[in-house]
Amino acid sequence: xxxxxxxxxxxxxxxxxxxxxxxxxxxxxxxxxxxxxxxxxxxxxxxxxxxxxxxxxxxxxxxxxxxxxxxxxxxxxxxxxxxxxxxxxxxxxxxxxxxxxxxxxxxxxxxxxxxxxxxxxxxxxxxxxxxxxxxxxxxxxxxxxxxxxxxxxxxxxxxxxxxxxxxxxxxxxxxxxxxxxxxxxxxxxxxxxxxxxxxxxxxxxxxxxxxxxxxxxxxxxxxxxxxxxxxxxxxxxxxxxxxxxxxxxxxxxxxxxxxxxxxxxxxxxxxxxxxxxxxxxxxxxxxxxxxxxxxxxxxxxxxxxxxxxxxxxxxxxxxxxxxxxxxxxxxxxxxxxxxxxxxxxxxxxxxxxxxxxxxxxxxxxxxxxxxxxxxxxxxxxxxxxxxxxxxxxxxxxxxxxxxxxxxxxxxxxxxxxxxxxxxxxxxxxxxxxxxxxxxxxxxxxxxxxxxxxxxxxxxxxxxxxxxxxxxxxxx
Numbered sequence: 001x002x003x004x005x006x007x008x009x010x011x012x013x014x015x016x017x018x019x020x021x022x023x024x025x026x027x028x029x030x031x032x033x034x035x036x037x038x039x040x041x042x043x044x045x046x047x048x049x050x051x052x053x054x055x056x057x058x059x060x061x062x063x064x065x066x067x068x069x070x071x072x073x074x075x076x077x078x079x080x081x082x083x084x085x086x087x088x089x090x091x092x093x094x095x096x097x098x099x100x101x102x103x104x105x106x107x108x109x110x111x112x113x114x115x116x117x118x119x120x121x122x123x124x125x126x127x128x129x130x131x132x133x134x135x136x137x138x139x140x141x142x143x144x145x146x147x148x149x150x151x152x153x154x155x156x157x158x159x160x161x162x163x164x165x166x167x168x169x170x171x172x173x174x175x176x177x178x179x180x181x182x183x184x185x186x187x188x189x190x191x192x193x194x195x196x197x198x199x200x201x202x203x204x205x206x207x208x209x210x211x212x213x214x215x216x217x218x219x220x221x222x223x224x225x226x227x228x229x230x231x232x233x234x235x236x237x238x239x240x241x242x243x244x245x246x247x248x249x250x251x252x253x254x255x256x257x258x259x260x261x262x263x264x265x266x267x268x269x270x271x272x273x274x275x276x277x278x279x280x281x282x283x284x285x286x287x288x289x290x291x292x293x294x295x296x297x298x299x300x301x302x303x304x305x306x307x308x309x310x311x312x313x314x315x316x317x318x319x320x321x322x323x324x325x326x327x328x329x330x331x332x333x334x335x336x337x338x339x340x341x342x343x344x345x346x347x348x349x350x351x352x353x354x355x356x357x358x359x360x361x362x363x364x365x366x367x368x369x370x371x372x373x374x375x376x377x378x379x380x381x382x383x384x385x386x387x388x389x390x391x392x393x394x395x396x397x398x399x400x401x402x403x404x405x406x407x408x409x410x411x412x413x414x415x416x417x418x419x420x421x422x423x424x425x426x427x428x429x430x431x432x433x434x435x436x437x438x439x440x441x442x443x444x445x446x447x448x449x450x451x452x453x454x455x456x457x458x459x460x461x462x463x464x465x466x467x468x469x470x471x472x473x474x475x
Contacts, residue, residue: 014170015318016092020330027167028311028338030176034163035307036300037183043296044187048194049204050293050361059361060285061141061201063292067132067266068146072153073160074259075117079109080161081313082252085397087231088168088314092321096231103165103223104237105244110161114154121150133270135284145201152209159216162223162233168314169230174222182215254396254404261412268417269439276424276435286367287436293361294374294440301346301382302389305339309393316397325469329462332394336458339386350379370436377440381447385411388447391454394461407457411450419446 015023049058083106090098121128125147134142159182166175189210193203223233270288277287312335319327350357358371392407423445424438433441 015088015315016322016324016327020315020327021334023315024312024331024334024338027172027315028308028335030172031167031311032304032307032342034176034179035303035310037179043299044183044190044208046292046296046361048190049201050363053200057138057141057285058201058204059289059292059363060138061145062204063288063295064132064134064138064142064270065145065149066292066295067263067270068128069149070259070266071263072117072149072156074256074263075113075153076110076157076160077259078249078252078256079106079113080164080252081255081310081396082106082250082401083109083161083248084164084168085251085313085317085399086248087165088317088397089321089399091168091314092318099231100234101237101241101244102248103162103231103233104235104239105241106165106248107158107162107233108238108240109245109248110157111154114157117153117157118151121147132267133274135274137285141201145205148202148205149208152206152212155209155213155216159212159219162219163215164310164313166219166222167311168317171222171230172311174218178215178218181218182211182213184211185214186211251396251399251401253401254392254408257405258392258408258412261408265412265416265420268420272420272424272439273436276439280434280436282366282370282436287370290363290367290371291374291436291440293358293363293371294378296361297350297357297375298378298382301343301350301379304342305386305389308335308338308342309390309397312390313393313397316394317399320398323468323472325465325472328398329465329469332390332458332462332465335390335394336387339390340383341386343386344383347379347382350375350382373437374440378443380444381451384451385447388451388454391458394458403457407450407454410453411446415449416442416446 046059046062049062053059083102087099087102090096090102125143128146129139129143132142159178163175163178166172166178186208189207190204193199193207197203199206220233223229223231269291273287273291274284277284280287282290312331315331316328319325319331354372354375355368358368358375361371363371388407388411392404392411395401395404395407419442420439423442424433424435427433427438427441428435
């Protein structure tokens with residue numbers, strides 16, 4: 001296979017020539033909207049089940065299942081975002097043939113992972129449920145929900161995984177359109193199955209995977225059938241290449257670590273909430289529901305931030321591969337500023353109108369008051385967290401996945417899990433707070449610590465990029 005540069009393609013080559021601010025807006029806005037709609041896949045379940053099952057059991061089930069759904073998203077991201085990050089760098093080097101091999105092997109990985117997940121969920125469902133902290137009263141409902149989601153994971157795996165490549169292919173609006181279509185169908189199916197037909201958690205889980213199937217179809221069609229595709233999904237490129245697959249998985253390790261970390265945090269959170277909820281007047285089920293509502297609401301802040309870094313990824317990767325260092329610096333700068341603005345905006349919204357936000361999930365009374373408190377504490381450091389997320393993702397986009405993985409671990413595992421375990425009893429002993437209050441306060445403390453660590457990494461990287469820029473002249 002020749003390594004000679006491919007003919008110019010304006011849809012992709014403009015990543016290295018067009019104004020950075022314009023590109024970031026063009027690529028990030030559709031990605032942000034796309035991720036907002038993707039988040040609705042999880043939030044819609046909670047909203048409809050909260051309305052259909054007012055005792056809180058439906059919301060509690062989605063809270064318990066949240067670590068599993070987070071891990072599933074991680075599996076789609078490790079091959080999807082990892083492959084896309086590699087493809088963007090390859091495009092910057094002019095290696096279009098290699099891009100198609102990367103796309104094909106990413107698709108093979110996504111299908112293989114989905115098959116393994118379906119099999120494992122059937123064989124190991126009971127240990128999985130025990131591991132995520134499922135209570136006896138919610139065991140059967142959670143088992144039904146989790147198994148349906150796992151059996152239908154292939155639709156999310158292929159749809160979300162290959163959707164990443166649409167942005168690098170110069171089609172950010174198509175990436176957005178496919179996500180909107182899938183989410184709208186998810187909402188329609190949820191209303192039909194849960195509200196109209198009363199199928200409960202089984203109906204909600206089925207609606208989710210059917211919506212994901214609807215979003216997958218146009219993505220696969222574009223790369224296989226569309227004549228306008230910048231690069232194609234070809235059968236010969238899907239033949240497994242172990243070395244290439246290893247590179248793809250390495251490039252995507254930061255995204256996967258982020259999701260695995262979220263899963264581990266979710267599992268620990270379920271256990272500590274069950275522990276402290278059992279001794280609190282609010283009770284375990286209500287505590288899981290209230291904190292679950294705060295979590296799902298807070299996801300709306302992280303969702304546009306993920307969309308922002310997805311939009312920035314092909315720009316950073318292309319220019320890093322092309323050694324256009326000033327453009328890399330500019331993209332990092334404007335993405336960081338935008339991230340802080342997004343996090344700050346959600347902080348203001350959550351502090352100003354928390355009650356209407358949590359009421360959307362069907363909670364009321366004492367449960368509503370506790371959910372409002374949890375939400376307002378959760379978002380205290382969301383503005384600087386916007387920078388932290390952009391900073392950690394930069395290293396993945398520039399082919400430095402281990403640094404990105406370390407930064408993801410600091411925020412969600414190295415800091416937050418120990419805080420969940422140690423801070424509640426410490427605060428209770430020192431200030432007389434309840435265990436549940438200590439659990440909630442742990443989140444902003446972890447955010448603050450991770451921002452400090454990320455600042456050190458990014459400052460060193462900026463100095464390196466400036467030296468590279470100055471050694472060859474400003475690009």
